[in-house]
Amino acid sequence: MAQIKTYVRPMDGWWRRNPYFVRYMVREGSSVFLAAYAVILLIGLLRLSQGPAAWDAWRGVLGQPLSIVFHWLALLTVSYHAYTWWKVAPKTAPDLRVGGRPLPEIVVTAGGVLATIGASILIYVLVRWL
Amino acid sequence: MKRSHEPIFWSLFGAGGVLSALVAPILIFITGIIAPVGLWMPHQALDYARVLSFAQHWIGKVAILAVISLFLFHAAHRIYHGLHDIGVHAGTGAMAAAYGSALLGTLITAWLLIAVGF
Numbered sequence: 001m002a003q004i005k006t007y008v009r010p011m012d013g014w015w016r017r018n019p020y021f022v023r024y025m026v027r028e029g030s031s032v033f034l035a036a037y038a039v040i041l042l043i044g045l046l047r048l049s050q051g052p053a054a055w056d057a058w059r060g061v062l063g064q065p066l067s068i069v070f071h072w073l074a075l076l077t078v079s080y081h082a083y084t085w086w087k088v089a090p091k092t093a094p095d096l097r098v099g100g101r102p103l104p105e106i107v108v109t110a111g112g113v114l115a116t117i118g119a120s121i122l123i124y125v126l127v128r129w130l
Numbered sequence: 131m132k133r134s135h136e137p138i139f140w141s142l143f144g145a146g147g148v149l150s151a152l153v154a155p156i157l158i159f160i161t162g163i164i165a166p167v168g169l170w171m172p173h174q175a176l177d178y179a180r181v182l183s184f185a186q187h188w189i190g191k192v193a194i195l196a197v198i199s200l201f202l203f204h205a206a207h208r209i210y211h212g213l214h215d216i217g218v219h220a221g222t223g224a225m226a227a228a229y230g231s232a233l234l235g236t237l238i239t240a241w242l243l244i245a246v247g248f
Contacts, residue, residue, distance in 0.1 A: 011217060028212045034150055035205035037158055038198050042239055044161075045194065048185060049245045052178040059176065063166040071162025075155055082151035092144075112151065120156035127160055127175055 027084045030077035037074050086112030139207055139229060146204025149196060191243045198239045202232040
């Protein structure tokens with residue numbers, strides 16, 4: 001039987017054709033940085049369990065220029081994830097009602113962003129001064 | 131009808147999404163940028179004795195386990211479902227690898243948190 005030759009539209013680089021899909025890919029791609037960061041923390045915990053010398057060696061690696069560049073990229077992409085997470089929260093979160101009326105979307109998103117800012121300040125203060 | 135396991139992984143994805151939206155940027159900024167550079171964060175802030183006592187306290191253990199585990203499950207879910215977007219037609223093996231490595235990371239973290247003592 002003859003091979004049926006059906007045209008299949010090439011999908012290479014599909015997401016680069018539309019800024020909406022580029023933003024989608026950046027958001028999804030942030031998870032690669034998040035996973036890598038979790039692994040870095042896991043290695044840090046391992047080094048912590050091995051004693052002061054191992055811990056200081058791990059800190060030394062984190063001071064390398066390549067590590068700083070990685071963490072800047074991770075910070076940018078993961079911050080974008082945080083923004084998008086709160087942006088869609090009005091659609092993904094349970095229906096929040098005040099006085100029988102659903103909260104306006106902007107209030108939910110702004111509440112999330114403020115929660116991130118508040119948690120960030122709290123963690124900074126605790127790490128630096130507690 | 132066979133029960134779907136999706137709710138379990140979606141819950142972990144959602145929990146990791148919320149936690150990372152709240153704390154991941156500041157954690158990356160502190161541990162990866164300002165502490166190593168020594169700008170806005172003294173080098174002593176992450177000294178061995180200080181971080182060890184944090185990891186030995188039960189609050190520290192819960193925080194470390196939640197951050198590492200939920201970040202991993204969140205990322206595993208997105209990476210697994212994102213394979214389709216980059217033209218990889220993933221099957222059960224990829225799924226097991228994604229969630230399996232997140233589970234493995236969780237177990238290693240739990241084990242290390244016990245190993246550092248109380």
